[in-house]
Amino acid sequence: MSTELLDKSYEPHDVERRWYDYWISEKLFSANEEEKSRGFSIVIPPPNVTGALHMGHALNNVLQDILCRYRRLKGDNVLWMPGTDHAGIATQNVVEKKLAAEGKDRHQLGREKFIDTVWEWREEYGGRIINQLKRLGASCDWDRERFTMDGGLSKAVRKVFVQLYHEGLIYQGNYIINWCPRCQTALADLEVEHEDHDGGLYHIKYPFADGTGGIVVATTRPETMLGDTALAIHPDDERYANLSTDKVVLPLMEREIPIIRDTYVDMSFGTGGLKVTPAHDPNDFEIGERHGLDAPKVIGDDGKMTAEAGRFEGMDPLECRKAVVAALEEGELLVKVETHRHAVGHCYRCETIVEPNLSRQWFVKAKPLAKKAADAVRNGQTRIVPEMWKSTYFDWLDNIRDWCISRQIWWGHQIPAWTCDGCGQMMVQTETPEFCTKCGLSDLTQETDVLDTWFSSALWPFSTMGWPEDSRLLQKFYPTSVLVTAFDILFFWVARMMMMGIHFKNDVPFKDVYVHALVRDEEGKKMSKSKGNVIDPLDIIEKYGTDAFRFTLAAFAAQGRDVKMSEKRVEGYRNFVNKLWNAARFAFMHLTEESRGFFLPEKERLSLPDKWILSRLSKVTHEVGEAIDSYRFNDAAGAIYQFVWHEFCDWYLEAIKPALFDEGSDRQAATRGGLWRTLRDILVLLHPFMPFITEEIWHKLPGTKGSILRARFPEDDENIAKIEADEGAEAEMNRIMAIITVVRNIRGEMNIAPSLSLDATYQSPDPGAREIVERHKSMIENLARLKGLSVEEPGARPKASATAVVDGASLFVQLEGIIDFEKEAERLEKEIEKISKELNGVSRKLNNEDFLAKAPEDVVEKNRNRYDELTEKQQKFQTNLERIREMGA
RNA sequence: AGGCGCGUAGCUCAGUGGGAGAGCGCUACCCUGACACGGUAGAAGUCAUGAGUUCAAAUCUCAUCGUGCCUACCA
Incomplete structure (x- = not known):
């Protein structure tokens, strides 16, 4: 019986640390796969091991935590599986940067030592984001924390790769891929971020080989012309129906290239002539395939012009562009340059401009997997909430292209493919082979590429639970109950988990997908370091406490x-x-x-x-x-x-x-x-x-x-x-609260000091109402600060009082000596006007025969009642107004 | 180029067929036995614009304007 127990205001910091430790030491977040109670499971969207907690993580994890804690209160056996992903490119970049600061690079260290260094880095810094999640109060089952490079998960990756390969769903091939010259690796289409840039559209004349003239082509990337192997026109293009030759001379390279006819060409664009660079443009590549063209690479993987670029060799592409343009101008082959807005792809990890580049890479044949993933949502096995995102999901899956999964970096799951140095036989298998299966030689070389990080993330819902073993955990908790995520990784991750889950577990990875919002800054802009508009969740927690922060996120979600x-x-x-x-x-x-x-x-x-x-x-x-x-x-x-x-x-x-x-x-x-x-x-x-x-x-x-x-x-x-x-109790209480509110309202409007105790009279023709008010008289007196409330049948009105109408009863607040008649008259007029307005609306409806005939009975009834109430109220106010005017006069 | 959203009180946003709501801010009064990080009361909105459907529209349809995002191989 004392307030000394608690401080006057809540101090979160100490409390938060204390209880979090307690929860951990009592193992209150642990799931139990042996227990029979209803299971509820969520796998965390694994944050990058290099990451630091941002608002997006905070919202994402708070929502998951709300669900998990709620389900525990509902008696469920909850598994919230935590972990991080190895973020191949991002992590490698971080560690390389660190090495660079020491004046080293990874090639000096060699692959093995470099990977050791990354692991060391991870030991030291990789726990940061996990600790930050704990500050949020995340009730993950931390004893089960996973990492995409863990042994078990790596085993799952190998198994999946090998099986898909043997099913023909993974293949190696030469295609145009997105190449990041800075990260020195291929990227998947999704990993390229397009941004509109103002660029030039260069119109270049390609002279006919017979010297009779030429065709003008337009390009945004003149430097690629060095690798052109054809000039394409539309077969129906009448402008070029009767050419005297079928060859043009490629300017600067002085190489003859054929004029080919392909329906891909858009006749309405520019002059209708298209330069074809099969090695550096996806469309051109396809045209090249159709026409059997060579595909010389003029931009190398190192981001420099190759020997194929002749005298431009060694230049940076942008530098080369200038040189090419200058050379063309000199040769009077540059017809004009227009400004042209077009999308330029950037690496999502380092923002460098990516080059479409011909390269031998590994791909997942996505169509068959995607179809099943889409169907599972179509037939309701997995529900996407809110539904709005379904169309986005379908749209992407229905138009999916093959997924480039190989990366030319070191940090990641090395592709389990070996080539025999002797006979060239390729072996794809889960265990490292000792001898060539064809010639028996033991000199085998493993593919040096590693897999896209998202490849291992796609297995997360089951690889974290022990797959390929048929573990108790999987039996109990797969499929997971819900996946909570923002839409920005709907394709990267959700769609791919669906594909893999269905293919390998024969069941969807989650029953629900809840797609939540993105957290933006006050102006609605995406928070980003470069914009400088980032609010650090940890600062907010520090300042206001985790509970306040969590509640804010939930309230705005x-x-x-x-x-x-x-x-x-x-x-x-x-x-x-x-x-x-x-x-x-x-x-x-x-x-x-x-x-x-x-x-x-x-x-x-x-x-x-x-x-x-x-x-x-x-x-x-x-x-x-x-x-x-x-x-x-x-x-x-x-x-x-x-x-x-x-x-x-x-x-x-x-x-x-x-x-x-x-x-x-x-x-x-x-x-x-x-x-x-x-x-x-x-x-x-x-x-x-x-x-x-x-x-x-x-x-x-x-x-x-x-x-x-x-x-x-x-x-x-x-x-x-x-x-x-208890509807009766609610109705009664509502009546009492209405009376109290009305008295307070009068006090406020009439500017009566709260310290002044007043008398009031309640008059109602309804004996039931009088009984209720009588019974709760002291509550009204207390909360409305009245010194006396008398409850009466309608009769004589107290003099010099302010009036109110509640539930068909009149309430008079006696104000002898302090009443301001003018003010009270004003107040009543205002009330009457308000009621009149409402009454107008209601009577318009009731006078409308269509309304009476067509609106549902209960709506009509409601309006009738309202009409009666309002009329009565208006009348009471009117009478009182007249009285006040008399008294004031 | 397609697709998806959004436009409601000064600000940030709920509400999606039948009486315009909240939080913050603002105004007035108040340290009334937990809370001034508080209490009581109040002011404030052509629900972007125009047309349509309906007895009835902030809510459904279409168009327009503004705004944000996503996808896309038009050089």
Whole structure:
């Protein structure tokens, strides 16, 4: 019975550290694959091991944590599988940069030593993001933390690669791929980010070989002309129907190249002539294939012009472009240069311009896998929420192209393919071969390329659970219940997990995919370091506490809309955290071991505020559960916020104070039960959103045992009394609250000092209403600060009073000596005007025969009732207005 | 070029066929036995624009304008 237990305002830091340690040491996040209870599982979207927590991670993981904590409260056996991915290119870049600072490069170290260095780096820094997730309160089963380069996961990668290869779904081939000259590796199409650039469109004349003229072609990349092997025109192009020759001379190279006819060419573009560079443009490559053209590479993998570029060898492509253009100008072959806006591809890891380049790479034949992945969503095996994303998902899968999976880097899963140095036989198998299967020679060379990181990520839902073994974990928790992710990796990751999961597990990897928003800055821009608009989640946590931050994220996670983050909002929810803290602090002044309400007092002993708050609580409990079940996190957060602040604190706590201070009374005992129960349930409802403060208060709340993580959601808890909606109590309480509000309104509008106690008269023709008001007179007097309320039948109106109308009754607030007649008249006029406006709308409807005939009965009825109420109210105000005018005159 | 969103109070956003909502900000009053990170009351919106469907539209349809994003091999 003292407030000394708690500080006046909530101090999160210490509390957060303490309880997180406690949860870990008590193993409260552990899943149990041997237990029979209903399983619920989520695999974390593994953050890059090089990563640092940003807002996107924060939102993503907070939502997952809310789901996991909620499901635990619902009694589920929850597995939240954590881990990181090895982020091949990104990690290699980081470590290379570090080496460069020491004046070294990876080639000096050699492959093996370099990989050792990366592992060392990972040991030292790789845990950073994991620790940051812990600051968020993430309740992952940390004992099971996985890494895509772990032994088990690597085994899964090999097995998948080998099987797909033997099924013909992985092949090696020479195709145009995206080459990042800085990272020195191929990239998948998805890993290229397109950005519009203003460039030049160079019109270049290719003279006919017979010297009779020429054809002008247009290109944005003149330097590639050095590798041209044809000039293409549309077969139906009448401009070129009768050419005297079928060859042109490639300028600068002075090489004769054929004029070919291909329907790919767009006659309406420029002059209708297209230069063909099979080695440096995907379309040109296909044309080249069709016409059997050579494909000389003029831009090398090192990003420099090759020997094929003749005198331009060794130049940087952009430098070469200038030189080529200058040379063309000199030869008077440059017809014109226009400015032209076109998309330029950049490496998603280092932003260098990527070169389309002909290269021998490994590919996954995506179409057959993609079809099954799309079908699984079409037939509802996997549900995408919100549905809006379904079309994006289908669109991509239905138009999917083969996936380039080989990377020319060292950090990653080395492709399990070996070539015999003797006979050239290729062996693709899970175990390292000792001898050539064809000639028996033991000189074998393994493919040096590694696999795309996303290749191993695609296996994450089952590789983390022990696949290819048929583990207990897989049996219990695969398919996972839901995948929570932002849309930006819908293709990178979700679609590919679907493909792999279905192919190798014969079942989808998750039942639901919940696609959440992207977190943006206050202006709605994507947060990025280069823009300098990044808000660091850890700074926010430091300043406002994790619970406030989490609640903010949840409250703004409306489906289908981005979250614009600003500190101001976090501050608002920090205040909410503090409000809860103080409500608890107040409650603890009155709660003892004995006041706990495992069973609530019999209904007859409960006061109206108790019955009311319990009824509201039962509804809010239901709302919160339903909202989380359907991933409407903002609705859940909103419902509980509204309830705690504006019902529990504003009304209930104020209403029960007299009872609580009535020492030794029965009503004190009964109300303590109501208070205990409501606070207890609030903590449980809030726990998924605010794990720390709820745990802290839980432990201080008499009558609770152990961690709140082990509590049951109120509806499912067998150990506490059932509560249910009580419409009667709600109606009664609403009537009382309306009266109080109306008195306060008069006080406010008339500018009456709160310290001034007033008398009021309540007049109603309804004996039932009078009885209710009479019964709760003291509550009204107390909360409306009245020194006396008399309850009467309609009759003489008190003189010099301000009036209000509630539920068909009149309320007179006596203001002898202090009433300002003019002000009161003004106030009443304002009320009347407001009512008239509403009345207009309603009567328009009721006077409309179509409305009466066609609108549903209940809508008509509702409007009729409203009409009656408003008319009566208007009349009462009108009478009072007249009276006030008389008195004032 | 296609596709998907968004445009509601000063700001940030809920609401998606029947009485315009919240948080922050603003105004007035108040340190009333937990909370000034608080309390009570109040002001504030042609629900982007135009047309249509409907008894009824912020909500459905179409168009327009503005805005954001995604996909794309038009040189």
